[in-house]
Amino acid sequence: MLRDEVANAFKVLQDGGIILYPTDTIWGIGCDATNTEAIKKIFRLKQRDEAKSMVILVDTENKLESYVQEVNPLAYDLIEYAENPLTLVMPGAKNLSPAVIAADGSVAIRVSNHEFCKQLIQRLRKPLVSTSANISGKPSPQYFSQIDQEIIDGVDYVVDLEQHSKEIRNPSTIMKLAPDGSFEFIRR
Numbered sequence: 001m002l003r004d005e006v007a008n009a010f011k012v013l014q015d016g017g018i019i020l021y022p023t024d025t026i027w028g029i030g031c032d033a034t035n036t037e038a039i040k041k042i043f044r045l046k047q048r049d050e051a052k053s054m055v056i057l058v059d060t061e062n063k064l065e066s067y068v069q070e071v072n073p074l075a076y077d078l079i080e081y082a083e084n085p086l087t088l089v090m091p092g093a094k095n096l097s098p099a100v101i102a103a104d105g106s107v108a109i110r111v112s113n114h115e116f117c118k119q120l121i122q123r124l125r126k127p128l129v130s131t132s133a134n135i136s137g138k139p140s141p142q143y144f145s146q147i148d149q150e151i152i153d154g155v156d157y158v159v160d161l162e163q164h165s166k167e168i169r170n171p172s173t174i175m176k177l178a179p180d181g182s183f184e185f186i187r188r
Contacts, residue, residue: 045150058110069091
C-alpha cells in the first residue's frame with residue numbers, strides 16, 4: 001500500500017501536479033519544490049498571497065546543504081533534539097523554485113520523519129513543498145475529515161493513507177536561525 005501510494009504520488013509530481021498527503025504534522029498540499037508552475041497551482045488553490053513562502057520537506061538532514069548556502073552547525077543539533085517536528089527558516093536558499101524562497105532569500109525547511117514523505121522525497125530526489133491543506137485564512141485541519149472539499153477537489157492526487165486517522169496533529173514549530181547561531185521562534 002505505502003509503495004503504491006509513493007509510486008502514484010511520484011508520477012503526479014513528475015508531471016507537475018499537486019498532491020494532498022499526510023505528513024509528520026498536519027495534512028499538506030505538496031509538489032516538487034523546484035517546479036514554479038506547480039507551486040503557483042498551490043497558491044491559487046489556497047488563495048494565498050504569493051509573497052508568503054512555503055515550507056519544504058527533505059528526507060534527511062544531509063540534504064540541508066543542497067538547499068541552503070551555509071547551514072549553521074546548530075541546525076543539526078536543533079533537529080536532532082527537537083521533541084516535535086521543527087521547521088527551520090534559514091537564509092541563503094538555493095537550488096529551489098523562487099516561489100518557495102522568501103523575499104529575504106530565506107527558506108523554511110523541515111526534515112520529515114514521516115515514512116511516506118521520506119520515501120516520496122527519496123524517489124523524487126527533490127524536496128517537497130508542504131503547506132497546510134486549507135484555504136488561506138481558514139483553520140488548518142487536524143485530520144483528513146476536516147479538509148475542505150474544495151481542497152480535495154483542487155489537487156491532482158489524494159494520497160490514500162491515514163485518511164481515517166483521528167490522531168490530532170499540530171503544525172510544526174517554526175524557528176528562524178541566523179548564520180551567527182542566534183534564533184527566534186516564529187511559531188511554537
